Amino acid sequence: MHSKVEELWALEKRNWLDGADFYERQLAPDAAMVIPYPEARKDRIAALSGKCPARQWEAVELYDQSVTQRGETVLLSYRVVAWRDCCAAPLRARCASTYLDDDGSWLRLSHERETLEVEETQGKVSILRRPERPEPRLGAA
Template identity: 60%
Template sequence: MAPLAETLWTLEKRHWFDGGEFYQRRLDSGGELVIPYPADIQDRDAALRGLRPARQWEAVEMTDQTLQQEDDTVLLSYSIVAWRDCCSTPLRARCASTYLSDDGTWYRLSHERDVRDGDEAGEQVRMLRRKPRPASQLGAA
């Protein structure tokens, strides 16, 4: 994997595990999210309010990953299956995130999540797990 692709996919994975901490560091001041819960477009401030405290994802599987670059802007798109320890059913979605380089630091401009139903037959996945955290650092569900 090319260094830029590795950097951006690492950032995208951090979003799933770090939630509000990720957005505090990497969501551009003009960035927006389109997610199903709450079902609305959220600007940076709303995203930060909505993610603190929040129970983050414990494991994710990313497939069908694509990266498209135009100058200092990159679009990542992928399918995800993600689990929280509080839920028996995983989230299955198709996602897209746009990143912009500001003097070599990559900031997320947008993220969209389209929830899907059912299993993908024959899907090859690689599971990523988050490092264990003390119970005192877990937020509300």
């Protein structure tokens, strides 16, 4: 299961960092997302419409990671600190994602995210810094 676990954590991180096309390919037809902003449980269609146009997370750090497997279903639970280009402060959250092994392809069945207060994460993770961005240049590329 070790390589399977590494593959799942890599997929989970890609769901944070990669674009809407990847997100859509990984999302099961009957998926459910529970994300606090905007508050609501979303089905697959609502989750995908909220992802377009996708604002990508620039950097994420997953920690306190846990894996539970029952048959073809795997639950990943973790905490995350994540930067997005539109926000001054990082998101700090507790998350859980459920994946199904569908004939060798992993499909994300659900994702739940609960925002954490800064105090709940201090001292538990390294300081995640926003990646350096190249200076914008004016004129033709």
